[in-house]
Amino acid sequence: xxxxxxxxxxxxxxxxxxxxxxxxxxxxxxxxxxxxxxxxxxxxxxxxxxxxxxxxxxxxxxxxxxxxxxxxxxxxxxxxxxxxxxxxxxxxxxxxxxxxxxxxxxxxxxxxxxxxxxxxxxxxxxxxxxxxxxxxxxxxxxxxxxxxxxxxxxxxxxxxxxxxxxxxxxxxxxxxxxxxxxxxxxxxxxxxxxxxxxxxxxxxxxxxxxxxxxxxxxxxxxxxxxxxxxxxxxxxxxxxxxxxxxxxxxxxxxxxxxxxxxxxxxxxxxxxxxxxxxxxxxxxxxxxxxxxxxxxxxxxxxxxxxxxxxxxxxxxxxxxxxxxxxxxxxxxxxxxxxxxxxxxxxxxxxxxxxxxxxxxxxxxxxxxxxxxxxxxxxxxxxxxxxxxxxxxxxxxxxxxxxxxxxxxxxxxxxxxxxxxxxxxxxxxxxxxxxxxxxx
Numbered sequence: 001x002x003x004x005x006x007x008x009x010x011x012x013x014x015x016x017x018x019x020x021x022x023x024x025x026x027x028x029x030x031x032x033x034x035x036x037x038x039x040x041x042x043x044x045x046x047x048x049x050x051x052x053x054x055x056x057x058x059x060x061x062x063x064x065x066x067x068x069x070x071x072x073x074x075x076x077x078x079x080x081x082x083x084x085x086x087x088x089x090x091x092x093x094x095x096x097x098x099x100x101x102x103x104x105x106x107x108x109x110x111x112x113x114x115x116x117x118x119x120x121x122x123x124x125x126x127x128x129x130x131x132x133x134x135x136x137x138x139x140x141x142x143x144x145x146x147x148x149x150x151x152x153x154x155x156x157x158x159x160x161x162x163x164x165x166x167x168x169x170x171x172x173x174x175x176x177x178x179x180x181x182x183x184x185x186x187x188x189x190x191x192x193x194x195x196x197x198x199x200x201x202x203x204x205x206x207x208x209x210x211x212x213x214x215x216x217x218x219x220x221x222x223x224x225x226x227x228x229x230x231x232x233x234x235x236x237x238x239x240x241x242x243x244x245x246x247x248x249x250x251x252x253x254x255x256x257x258x259x260x261x262x263x264x265x266x267x268x269x270x271x272x273x274x275x276x277x278x279x280x281x282x283x284x285x286x287x288x289x290x291x292x293x294x295x296x297x298x299x300x301x302x303x304x305x306x307x308x309x310x311x312x313x314x315x316x317x318x319x320x321x322x323x324x325x326x327x328x329x330x331x332x333x334x335x336x337x338x339x340x341x342x343x344x345x346x347x348x349x350x351x352x353x354x355x356x357x358x359x360x361x362x363x364x365x366x367x368x369x370x371x372x373x374x375x376x377x378x379x380x381x382x383x384x385x386x387x388x389x390x391x392x393x394x395x396x397x398x399x400x401x402x403x404x405x406x407x408x409x410x411x412x413x414x415x416x417x418x419x420x421x422x423x424x425x426x427x428x429x430x431x432x433x434x435x436x437x438x439x
Contacts, residue, residue: 051156056410057374057438058338059160060286061153062293064279064321067131067175068300071347071359072367073388074310075101077118084349084387086307086357095378103314106322112378113325113334114371115437119382119391122345122363122398127301130344130363131175137399137429144419147180149402150292152427154186156411161289163251165189168285170278171296181419188294191257194274194281198257256288257281269323276320283327286337300343304358306351317341325371338373338408342401349387365391368401373408376439399431407433 073079078090078101090099093111100108107114124130129140136146147155154166167188169176179186191198207215255261259277262284270276278295285293297317302309321341328334346366347359365384371377383393403413406427413431416424 051415052412053157053410054412056408058336058372058408058410060291060293060333060337061150061340061373061405061409062279062282062286062295062324062337063150063176063340063342064317065134065175065294065296066300066317066341066343067296067298068127068302068343069130069345069347069361070300070343070366071302071306071310072118072365072384073347073349073359074306075104075314076116076367076369077346077365077384077388079349079386079388082386084351086351088307088310098378098380101310101314103310104318106318107325110322110325113329114369114377115375116380117368117370117382117396117401117434118365118380118384119394119396120346120366120368120398120401121391121395122366124398125345125361125363127344133398134342134344134401135176135178136180137402137427137431138425144421144423145178145180146425147182147186148176148178149405149427150176150188150294151179151182151186152406153292153409153411154188155182155417156415156427157291157409159289160291161253163253164256164285164288164290166290167292168282168290169294169296170194170281171274171294171298174294174296176294176296181425182417188292191278191281194278195259197259198254253288256284256290259284266327269319269327271316271319271323273316273320275316276323279320279324280327283324283331283333287331287333302347302359303352304355306347306359307357328372334372336373338375338405339369339371340405341369343368346388349389362389365389370404370437374438375408376437379437381434381437394434396434397431399428400434401431403428403431404433404437406431407435408438 073084074086074088078088078099079085080090089102091102091105091108093100093108095111098111098116100111122130122133124133124139132140135148138146150167159166165188167186168191169188170191172192174190177188177190259267259281262280267277267280270280275295275297282293282295299313324339325334328337343366345361345363348362352358352360365388381394382391382396384390385392406413411427413426413428413433416426418424
């Protein structure tokens with residue numbers, strides 16, 4: 001059987017696998033496995049249509065995601081004197097009437113830059129569904145996959161730096177790594193270890209420039225013939241990703257991924273841990289023109305040992321976020337960068353003694369933070385009852401939270417993208433931005 005007949009009789013998945021493996025062999029380029037999983041997402045019918053943006057207060061997003069369900073009662077919505085509070089005390093901050101838990105002494109000095117939203121509310125109480133809802137504004141469905149906020153931003157606002165990705169995720173198994181029904185070019189570039197830089201971003205050993213160029217030309221001709229014959233969007237997706245990878249390899253902007261270029265004192269300020277270094281990488285990336293960077297901190301599902309885990313996890317966030325805000329401000333980047341801290345839900349007021357003082361899932365009320373990018377800091381928005389159980393003032397639904405971020409970026413909330421199935425979707429699915437948060 002000839003190669004031509006094998007390709008003709010193979011299904012779409014087999015053809016994609018063949019292209020990926022062949023391309024890796026042709027190029028001798030180790031970065032290709034990183035990009036190969038990006039191809040195959042469907043293209044919305046109006047993918048080429050321009051989006052008219054409204055005046056924006058922000059250009060970039062650094063999105064810090066606390067995966068697992070961060071306890072609002074032990075971080076930013078404290079209830080001093082209540083039996084639900086446990087052993088954690090609250091601290092005054094440099095903003096009047098804004099308080100944080102005892103685990104955030106460094107961040108307390110920067111709360112004049114931060115708006116605390118203590119009235120977030122979700123209808124999704126399971127992790128996967130909650131993360132999906134927070135990232136997309138849509139409930140999970142078996143019939144369609146929705147784009148995450150980062151992919152919406154990339155699609156609607158475009159790239160700032162043509163040599164760098166429009167969207168990057170930092171951390172293992174980040175929940176923001178999906179373009180949904182959007183074309184594969186709007187998927188993020190995933191970085192697992194922020195200190196490792198962009199791995200496999202140089203030609204393989206023994207592949208000189210001439211050989212590399214010849215292999216690229218061979219790959220383009222093969223992809224072109226295949227696309228002409230089968231009309232496969234996956235092939236075009238691969239071609240786009242290869243072109244982007246090759247462009248980045250020869251760009252001076254590649255140094256944006258290299259934390260070794262930072263002074264040791266700056267690296268130490270962020271913390272010697274993956275999240276802290278991820279925040280530093282996020283600052284470097286937005287500084288070089290990456291529009292949306294998500295950094296994930298895992299392990300916030302504190303069913304057991306809630307207070308011990310707060311003592312361990314919160315100081316890492318405290319140091320990294322305080323350093324990030326100070327660093328962005330010092331470099332003149334905070335005004336154009338909206339910094340977000342989010343999670344899928346909060347934790348119950350009830351303290352589960354048989355689980356060594358754990359807290360369970362609680363989607364009805366939880367907290368998030370917004371700073372920079374036109375947000376007026378030094379204030380708290382929304383309120384929960386005396387137990388932190390229910391929102392009693394200025395409820396903020398998940399789509400409202402995302403609409404506020406989109407509004408800061410100048411994205412038109414009523415702009416419709418049509419999925420391949422013909423269904424209309426918008427960036428924050430009927431969410432209403434909290435206009436009172438803007439300066």
